[in-house]
Amino acid sequence: MSNLRPLAIALGISLLTLVAAPDAHAAPKKKAAARAPAVSAQCSDFYEATNATWLKTNPVPQTGATTALGQLADRTRQQQRALLDGAMTAPQGNVQKLLGDFWASGLDEAAVEADGSNPIAPLLTRINAIKKAKDVPASIAALHQVGIPVAFNFAPDVDLKALDRHIGYFMQGGMGLPDPAFYTRTDADTVALMGRYRNYVKQVLALTGTPADKLDAESQSVIALETELARNAQSLAGINNPFNNYAPISTKELNSRYRNLQLEAFLKAQGVNDDLVSLSDPALFKQLDGMVTRLKPEQWKVYLRWRVGDAMAPYLSKAYRDAEFEFRGRVIRGQTLPPARWEQVLDAINVAAGPMVGREYAAKHLSADDRRKAALVVDKIREVQIDAVKRSTWMSDEAKTEAQAKLAALKIEIGTPLRDLDYTVQPMGRGSFGGNMLIASTWRHREEMKRIGKGNADRRWDVLPQQPALAYDIAQNRLIVTAAVLQSPVFNAKGDTAELFGSYGALVAHELTRAIDAKGALVDAKGELRSWWTPADKTAWTLFGNRVAAQYSGYDYPGVKGAKVNGELTREENLADLAGLELAWEAYKAVEPAAKPAAQQGFFRGWASLWPQQLSPNVAAQRLSSDILAPGRWRTNGPLSNLPSFGATFTCKPGQPMQRVDNDQIKVWR
Template identity: 90%
Template sequence: MPNLRPLAIALGLGLASLVITDASAAPKKKAARTPAASAQCTDFYDATNAGWLKANPVPQTGATTALGQLADRTRLQQRELLDAAMKSPQGNTQKLLGDFWASGLDEAAVEADGSNPIAPLLTRINAIKKAKDVPASIAALHQVGIPVAFNFAPDVDLKALDRHIGYFMQGGMGLPDPAFYTRTDADTVALMGRYRNYVKQILALTGTPAAKLDAEAQSVIALETELARNAQSLAGINNPFNNYAPISTKDLNSRYKNLQLDAFLKVQGVNDDLVSLADPNLFKALDGMVTRIKPDQWKAYLRWRVGDAMAPYLSKAYRDAEFEFRGRVIRGETLAPARWEQVLNAINVAAGPMVGREYAARHLSAEDRRQAAWIVDKVREVQIDAVKNSSWLSAEAKSEAQAKLAALKIEIGTPLRDLDYTVQPMGRGSFGGNMLIASTWRHREEMKRIGKGNADRRWDVLPQQPSLAYDIAQNRLIVTAAALQGPVFNAKADAADKFGSFGALVAHELNRAVDAKGALVDAKGELRSWWTPADKTAWTLLGSRVAAQYSAYDFPGVKGAKVNGALTQEENLADIAGVELAWAAYLAQEPKAKPAQQQGFFRAWAALWPQQLSPNEAAQRLTGDIRAPGRWRTNGPLSNLPAFGATFTCKPGQPMQRVDNDQIKIWR
C-alpha cells in the first residue's frame, strides 16, 4: 500500500502425487510400497488452489495473484465511489472528490487548460531577481507539495517515539539515485542522454525559448549534479539512523543564513522547537549555492521541477514526455494506464485520506470491524500465553514482551485520529489546479504531524489500500478497510476460515512486536534492546533452521533455482509463527471442531497465496523478493504443524508433514 506493504504471493505448478517404491527388492517378490500420499499431503498449495491456477494462466509479463486481484478490486471500488460522488455527492467531502474526479476525466478540458494550472507558480519563479528571492520560492513550492532543493517531511523522533519532528533531508534531484549523476559507464551515460532530452521537453513547455534549451537543460543538470555530489548513497539514506540528527530550530539560521530555514518552517506552518538535519555538509553546500548560483540558473531549475512534478496532471504534451522517460525508462512500463487509472492515482497522491474516509464509510460495516477487532484480541491473548510458555525466551524478555503486547494499539479501517477536511472548493474547471489545491491541503495536514502528541496520526498506507501492518515505532497494528474482504477476511465465513486467513496474517504482524526487530523498542516506546544475549542466540538458531528448510525448496518458474532461504528468512519466520498462533487461537474458540471443520483453517491460509508469474517476473523475484514463493508460504509453515497432519491424516515424512525432529517450533 506508497505504501502499501503488499502481502506476498506466489506461483503454483501442476498437481503431482508422490509414490515411493523399494527399487532394491529381490525379483519375483512384491516390492514393499509406501502408500501414495494424498494430494493434500503431497502439495497442499496445488490441491487447494487448483481451480484458481487453472482459471489464471501464467501471464506473458508481470504477475497474476490472488492478493493482486484484491488490490484491483479495491481500485474498481474506488472508481465506483468517485463516480457516485461525481453524480450525486453526499456531503462536502464527496462534493470535493466528485468535482476533482470529473475535472480529471474531462480530457478535452485538461488539454485546453495546457500550462494554466502552473502559470502562477511559473510567474513567481520568473520574478526572481536576486539570491534572496530564491529561498522564498523554494518554501512556496514545498507548501504546495512540490519539494525542491531538498526534502522536508515529518517522521518519528527516534529518541521520543511519541512525537514527530520535521526531517530536513537530501532531495531536489530528478533522478532516483544520486549515483546516476556521477557514474560514467555506458548504460548511465545513455540514461543521462535520455534524461537531458526530457529536461529540455519540460523546459520548452514551461517557457524556455528554443535557442536556450540546450544551455538551460545543461544548467539544470549541473545544479542537480552538485546536489548529488553532496548526497548520501541510497543505502545510506534508507537507514533511518543516518537521517537522525536533532537540532534546535533556533540554531538553523545561524548555520544556514542564506537558506532562511526559519522562514521556511513558518511558511510550512511548523512551530516546533526541534528538527532533524543529518547532512550539515549538504545544507552548507546548498546555503552557498543560493548566492553563488545565478538567479537565471535557479529559475530554470525551479521551472523544470514544477513542470516535472505536475506533468502527469497537465496536457498531453506534458503527460507523454513524462511517460516516455519516467514510465518507460525509470518504471519499466510498456503501456500508460487508462485515463481513469491515471486520475485515480493522482487523487490518491493528493487527496488519498479523503478517498479513504469515504471508502471506509461505504465498504466497512460496523460488524466487520467488530469481528476483526475480536479476532485480533484473541490472537493477541494467545500470543501473550505463548510468550509466557516459551522454551527459548528469557524471563526478563518474557516480561517485556507481555507488557508490549498488552500495550499494543489497534487501528482498524481508518486512523483513529481524523484529519481536518477544510479544503478550498475545487470545482470542475481545472484538474491541474485541483491537484495543487489538494496537494496543498495534504501537505498542510502532513505538517500538522510535527510536534508533541501527534505521533499516532501517521499511517504509511491509505484505508483504500489492502494492508495489514505492524507499526514498530508506535507499537500499533494497522488493518486497512480495504483488507477486510476476501481472501483476507470473508465476513460470512466460519471461524476456521477467518482465523486461517485474517487471523494468521494478524499473528504474522503481531509477531513483529516481539521478534528480533521488535525487541529494539520496549513497551514504553523507548529505543533499547530488551533481549538477552541468550535470546538473540536462540532466535539466530531458529532463523538458521528456517533458512535451511526454505533453501531446499525449488523456486517455481526458474529451472534449477532454489529459494533464497537467507533473503526470505524473516518473513518465513513470521509465517510459521503466524500459522502456529492463529491455529491456537482458533482451537481456543472452537475446541470441539471436527476435522472436516478444521480443514477450512488451512484452506483459507492456502487461498491467500496463489499466483502465476511470468518467466521474467519469477527471475526478478528469485533475487529480489524478501518473501518466499506462495507455494512455500502455503506449504512451508503447514508442514511444521502437527495439527495439519492430523487434520488431513498425513504421515510423518510425507511432503506436507515433517518428522518431529525436523519441525520448527517458534511459539508452540
C-alpha cells in the same frame, strides 16, 4: 509530489505483498496394487490441492504477475472508481462533492488539454519574478507548501529518541533522478540514461517557456545544479538507514548556520512551530546554502521551472503526460503502456487527497459488524500471544516481562485512523484538474506538517484505508488493519470461523509477532529505542532463523529452472509465517475447542487461499534475487509442514511432503 520518509521504511509498517509463481504440477501416476497407497493430494502439495481451480483459471502471464492478493488490490481500485463515479453524479456530503468534482475534472481529457499549462502558471510567474539571490529561498518554501519539494526534502517522521512524537527532517532531495549515483557514474548504461534524461528535461523546459535556442544551455544548467546536489548526497543505502538521518538541532540554530537558505522562515511558511528538527548532513546544507548566492538567479529560475513542470507533468495536458511517460514510465518504472485514464486520475487523487477517499471508502465498504468481528479476532490473537510468551522455553524472564507489557500496550486501529483529518479544503471545482491537484496537494502537505510536534506521531497512517494492508507499526506499537483488506481472500465475513482464523487471523498473528521479534525488541513497551533482549534471546532467535533458512533453501523456486529459494533473504518473513500460524491455530482452537477435523480443514485452506500466484518468467527471475517473501507455494506448504495439527487434520504421516518428522519440525511458540 511527495516527500521521502526513510524512517517510515526502516521503523514503519510492512504492507502485505505477494510473490512468485507456481510451476506446472504433474498428476500423480497410478500405483501398482502391491505398492503402498499413494500420498493424498493434501499431504503431497497442499498449495496445489487447495488452489487447483484458481491456478487453472489464471494461467501464467507473458508479462507481470497474477496473484490472489493482487486481484484483491484490483478489486479495491474498482471499488474506489465506483465510489468516485457516485460522488461525481450524486454526492453524499461535502467531502464527496469535493472528490466528485476532482474526479470529473480529471476524466474530462478535453478540458485538461485545453487547460494546458494554466494550472502551473501562477507558480511559474512567481519563479520568473526572482531577481536576486535573496528571492530564491522564499520560492523554494512556496513550492514545498504546495507539495513540490525542491532543492531538498523536508518531511515529518519519528523522533528516534521520543517515538511518541514526530519532528521535521531536513534531508537531501531536489534531484530528478532516483539515485544520486546516476549523476556521477560514467559507464555506458548510465551515460545513455543521462542522455534520455537530458532530452526529457528539454521537453519540460520547452513546455514551461524556454525558447528553442536556449534549450541546450538551460537543460545543461539544470543538470549541472542537480549534479552538484548529487555529489554531496548520501547513497540510497545510506539514506535508507534511519540512524544516518537522525541529528536533532534546535530550530534557533538553523539561521545562524545557514543564513542564505532562511530555514527559520521556511519552517514558518510550512506552518511548523516546533523547536526541534533533524538535519543530519550539515555539509550538504552548507553547500546548498552557498549555492543560493553563488549560482545566478537565472540558473535557479530554470531549475525551479523544471521541477514544477516535472512534478506536475502527469496532471497536465497530453504533451506533458507523454513526455513524462516516455522517460519516467518506460525508462524508470519499466512500463510498456500508460495506464488507462481513470487509473491515472485515481492514482493522482490518492496521491493528493488519499485520506479523503479513504474516509468515504471505509464508510461505504466496512460495516460496523465486520469491524467488530475483525477486532475480536485481534484480541484473541493477542491473548494467545501473551500466553505463549509466558510459557516460552527460549525467552529470558526479562524479555518475557517486556514482551507482555508491550503486547498489553499495543494499539489496534481497524478500518481508518483513529484521528480524523481536517477536510476544510479550498473548494475544488470541475474546471481544472491540474488546479485541483495543487489545491489538494497543498491540503495534504498542510496535514503532513501537522504531524510535527509532541503527541502528533500517531496522527494518521503511512498507508491509506482503501489500500489492502495489514501491518505492524513498530514506532507506534500499533496494529493497522485497513478497511480494504477486510474482504476475501483475507477476511470472509460469511465464511466459517476456521477459515477466518486461518487467513485473517494468521496474518494478524504474523504481524503481532513483529512486536516482540528481533526487530520489535529494539523498541520497548514505553516506546523507547533500546534493545531489551538478552544475548541468549538473540541467540535463540538466530537459531530459529537458521533452521527456517535451511528448510526453505531446499525448495525449488517455481518458474526459474534449477533455482532454489533464497532462504537467507526470506528467513524473517518465513519465520513470522510459521509463528503466526502457530498462534492463529491456538486461538482458533480456543474459540472452537470441540471442532471436528472436517471443520478444522477450513483453517488451513484459509491460509493456502491467500497465496496462489502466477508470475511471468521475467518477474519470477527478478524476485528470486530480490524479494524477501518466499514463493506462494512455499508460504503455504513451508510453515504447514511444521505443524502437527495440519498432519492430524489431513491424516498426513511424518516424512510425507506436508508433514516433517518431529525432530525436523521448527517450533517457535508451541
